[in-house]
Amino acid sequence: MSEIKRIKEESGEARNKALEALFADYDNNSVTVTELPSKGKFYKNFQGVEVSPLTFTDEQRILNSRGDGEDIVSKLLEKTVRGVEIEDLLSMDKMYLLMRLRELSYGDMYEFNITCNSCTTDIKTSLKLSEHLNMNQVEDDLMDPREIVLPKLKAKVLVRFPRSKEEKFLTGGEHTLKNIFRFIVSINGNQDPVFINQAIKRLHLMDIKTIINEVTKGEYGIDPRFYFECPECSHTETMAIPMDVGFFSVS
Ligand SMILES: [Zn+2]
Numbered sequence: 001m002s003e004i005k006r007i008k009e010e011s012g013e014a015r016n017k018a019l020e021a022l023f024a025d026y027d028n029n030s031v032t033v034t035e036l037p038s039k040g041k042f043y044k045n046f047q048g049v050e051v052s053p054l055t056f057t058d059e060q061r062i063l064n065s066r067g068d069g070e071d072i073v074s075k076l077l078e079k080t081v082r083g084v085e086i087e088d089l090l091s092m093d094k095m096y097l098l099m100r101l102r103e104l105s106y107g108d109m110y111e112f113n114i115t116c117n118s119c120t121t122d123i124k125t126s127l128k129l130s131e132h133l134n135m136n137q138v139e140d141d142l143m144d145p146r147e148i149v150l151p152k153l154k155a156k157v158l159v160r161f162p163r164s165k166e167e168k169f170l171t172g173g174e175h176t177l178k179n180i181f182r183f184i185v186s187i188n189g190n191q192d193p194v195f196i197n198q199a200i201k202r203l204h205l206m207d208i209k210t211i212i213n214e215v216t217k218g219e220y221g222i223d224p225r226f227y228f229e230c231p232e233c234s235h236t237e238t239m240a241i242p243m244d245v246g247f248f249s250v251s
Contacts, residue, residue, distance in 0.1 A: 029053050033100055037092035037137050037221040040084070042144045042161065049083035051097060054105040054248065062248050073098060073244070074164055087165040092138075092221030094164055095243060099133055099222060102247045112242050114228065118235035125228070127241065133222045145185045148214050150207040158185040159214050176212060183215045 030052040040046030058079060065072050077094065078086045080101055089097070102110070111126045145160035160183055162170055169179035181197045190196070200208070224241040 029104065031100070031104060033097070035135070035137070037096050037135055038090050039137055039140075041138065041140075041142070042090065043084050043088060047083065049081055049097070051100050051104055052080045052082075054080060054101065059105075059248060071167075076101065076248070087163060089164040090161050091164070091167065092217070096135060096222050098243065098247065099129060103129055105248070110241070110247070112246065114239060114242070116228075116230040116232060116235055117237060118230060119233040121230065121232045123228075123230060123232070127226060129241075132226050132241065133224065135222050136220050138217075138220050146214075148210065150203070151210055152204040152207045155188045157187050157211060159183055159211060160185055161217070162215065170216065177208065180208075180212060180215065184211065 030050050032048050032050050034040075034048035036049070040048070054076070058076065062072055062076065073094070074086050077089070077097055081097055084093075086094075108128050108130050109126060110129050111124065113122045114125050115122055145158045147156055147158050149156055162183055166182065169182055170176045177200075181193060181200055184196050184200075185191065187196055187199055200211075203211075222243075224243050225238050226241055227236065228239040229236045
């Protein structure tokens with residue numbers, strides 16, 4: 001018995017060595033990203049982030065969690081990104097890291113269906129992400145929080161960036177309007193949240209839009225727009241590359 005066991009152990013060791021040799025360079029697929037849309041300016045001790053590709057198990061988890069309401073994008077990034085707290089990420093960086101994660105896991109080509117707004121045909125589209133998604137970085141002097149002056153009321157408003165964990169407050173329309181006070185630090189120095197909330201209700205549309213634009217800073221990050229030309233009806237339009245969990249639905 002001891003003879004058989006010894007032989008097994010020996011062959012096992014040889015097998016392990018062979019496996020290690022086979023995968024020597026294989027498990028080191030992570031990349032280090034130092035350039036973020038925010039330049040990492042608003043994270044503590046930022047020194048770049050490391051992104052590792054998704055595993056098959058991760059992919060299965062995404063496919064199985066469709067539609068159950070959890071923030072799967074954050075979960076994915078928590079598993080694959082080191083060097084920054086995911087819940088503190090700015091939206092611009094979150095989308096950028098999601099794109100890098102996709103590239104690392106599936107390659108640069110992205111195939112997706114898009115519905116033509118003119119003839120409503122579903123068109124299979126294929127784009128090389130690295131050529132289409134340009135990153136727009138913040139200026140060096142951008143602060144968080146930062147002061148703006150409302151165009152109508154002329155009041156000084158201190159606003160701050162929403163973090164990943166707060167994205168649920170900014171889903172658009174009335175919901176965003178109801179919650180925008182959370183991202184206002186002060187109005188003319190007054191920090192009372194009730195005062196701020198009451199003041200928002202009385203603001204001119206132009207002032208509200210100024211605050212929302214400043215809080216979300218949509219001009220930074222990656223620009224998902226591409227030029228769409230419908231092969232069915234020749235309609236042309238600038239459209240957005242769908243960048244969400246569908247990113248990871250390669251079958
Ligand atoms: Zn069309």
